[in-house]
Amino acid sequence: MRNGSKVKVTVFHCINVFSEGDSRLAAKGENVELKFVRLPCSSLVKDVFLLRAFEAGADAVVVLVCPEGACRYVEGNLRAKKRVQWVRSLLDEIGMDGNRLALFNLPPGDSSDAKPIIQKVLAQIGTTPQAELSDRPPAGQA
């Protein structure tokens, strides 16, 4: 299994939420590999980027955006939300649990604020790396 069966999480975040991600965020000893993708505005998170993150091996993808009503570009985070919803349904359709993708609103701060969110996502998807997914029944039927 890849990377010693590490669970990989890709975090897309708006630089207005925090500017630099800290990959040591996941508590030490946890079997998690974090990857951050900086976006000038969350609206730039196109559907194909989200899918490609999964293709690149992510077990979960998290999109962090400003609180609703606080987007610097007015509705960027709303667009991001709609797109995340659409990709979630697409993931469900192709048999990858849509819950592997989630969007959260976060007030500006530093990346440590994202820690509880990442923990929550990990708890939800379990810690099954994607590589083992094909051995499982498609999500939704499980």
Place this chain on the structure above:
Amino acid sequence: MTMESTSRLQKILSSGEFAVTAECGPPRGVDPEIIRKKGELLKGCVDAVNVTDNQTAIVRMSSIAACAHLVDMGLEPVMQMVTRDRNRIALQSDIMGAYSLGIKNILCLTGDHQTFGSQPDALNVFDIDSMNLVRTVKTMREEGRDMSGFELKGSPKMFIGAAANPFADPFEYRIIRLAKKIDAGADFIQTQCVYNLDRFKQWMKMAVDEGLTEKVHILAGVTPMKSAGMARYMAKRVAGMDVPENLIQRMGGVAKEKAPEEGLKICLETIAELREMEGVHGIHLMAIEWEEVVGEIVAGAGLMPRP
């Protein structure tokens, strides 16, 4: 109105008599006994029996066949014909066929949309609209020609009806449409069920003012309600139906087993009002799957005996 057709309904209406017709839905099956039973219930208390054509887009025995069974019993049918399922070729052919079987009245309709019916996957036709169906029958009757102009060997002398819904929108346009149907050749008009008498009165007044009631016989649609549930359902779910809140309240205000009685009472009150209205030349009773009550209503309304 010409005297071209040979229907009894027409004779009654022309004589100034207040006409009574009732609706009869063919069965979802092949048994003619069902039609005969309904016919038996209606015999003697109505002037003509109106037979639906795959009503609400649910597949049933054909209107023509059911009408023919009624003719055999000595009843006079009004054949409904919708443009939903047949193109102009089939429509004209069926009109001639129906007339050859002794069917002398036709009610030209567009029909309920198939998506409401039992087979929503069906393709619809709508080759011509009901207005053009009216005109087609009229041309066949009066000029003895089909739509291509071909001279027919004998023409269907049918009494032509069309529908009108005073309760649909846009209200002002409803009278223009009525006038168009009369121009196209409608001899009689059957309206949507009347519950909202105020709106109906308003519509009738407009028809009278436009001089339309001089040119056409208007038969007001009447449907007795069986329950408060039915009243609510019609108000909410049936397109183009207008059941005022006070009637729903009235139906709901009595004990469940008393509801049919209340429904009949409302029905008789409505008929009494309709008879007083200028331009209303008769009623059309739509007691759907409740045909046994028709005799009671007609008698209760003081419309017996029939001519």
Place this chain on the structure above:
Amino acid sequence: MIVAEQKPMAEIKELVAPYKKVLILGCGTCVKTCFAGGEDEVAVMASALRLAFKVDGKEIHVEEQTVERQCEDEFIQESAPAIARNEAVLSLACGAGVQAMARRFKSTPLLPGVNTTFIGVLEKPGLFTEECSGCGDCKLAVFGGICPFTRCAKKLLNGPCGGSQNGKCEVSAETDCAWHLIIERLTALGQMDNLRTYIPPKNWRASLAAGPRRLFREDHVI
């Protein structure tokens, strides 16, 4: 424009299942505008298919390409090399595009990836509506610019049916009653006479009813 909608993934998966190498071919005209088959949608489809096959433990090789217009031979020629590298084409163009491809590439299986739905407009963001059914004998002038053949569920020519209520069609509460719109518009235009005029049955001969149509422009032939 021609409006189309992507087929459900389950159906697409089934269509491409027999092949190991598939070219996903988009079209940069109508289907791009309605977000069904432009470059972006091709990219998403490619990624989604790869993931879907991975989930099933299968392999697929997909190649992406988008041509300017798939319904024009001149533009589809450029896909020839990519087609040669693949076993089948999943086309995200409208039905005309798929068939134009079938004409040119005689031995390549062509799979439709979208359902071509109608000729329509973008009424407001995210909402496309059907406006014309290409009847071949346009009568919009009589109806104030609103087509009852297309937008009235019963193709009525002489006014609204009895089910029109509050401006909505009886068939769907989400759809405007075409006749309501026609009346509004003719009233605004002061063309009330058109409402009173009897409109004869439509001549369907100019439409698909008489079989597939062709348009020949002599002046464009040398």
